[in-house]
Amino acid sequence: MPTLDDLIAEAALRKTELARETGIAPATITRISHGGPTTRVTVNKILKVLERHLGRRIEIEHVDGLNITK
Template identity: 55%
Template sequence: MATLNELITEAGLRKKELADRSGVDVATIIRIGNGKATTRVTVVKLVRVLEKYLERDIAIDSIEGLNITR
């Protein structure tokens, strides 16, 4: 299992780049990476971009430290 921050690093992205490509605000990405609550919809937006860069499927449930509320 990897954290969101580890996946971002592995993908070779900066949080600002991920924000631009996913449509999720960079402050929100930082909060999610720090374990703050988020929605599944937001995580899906991030994971779709990460999957393209990592060229593999990523199961949301396999990302360590996510706090998905709805």
């Protein structure tokens, strides 16, 4: 299973670009990608942008290392 960092790299995005497109702070994206706690809503915002760049659906359950608290 890919990690969030794997998907970001595959989409050829920098975290600052992903942050701009999602409205989520770059530090928050870094924290999430390193296993920090987050919500399902926040992860879904990130995955929607990655899906658009990658041209495919990404299921939250198929991303390794996420620490979803709510």
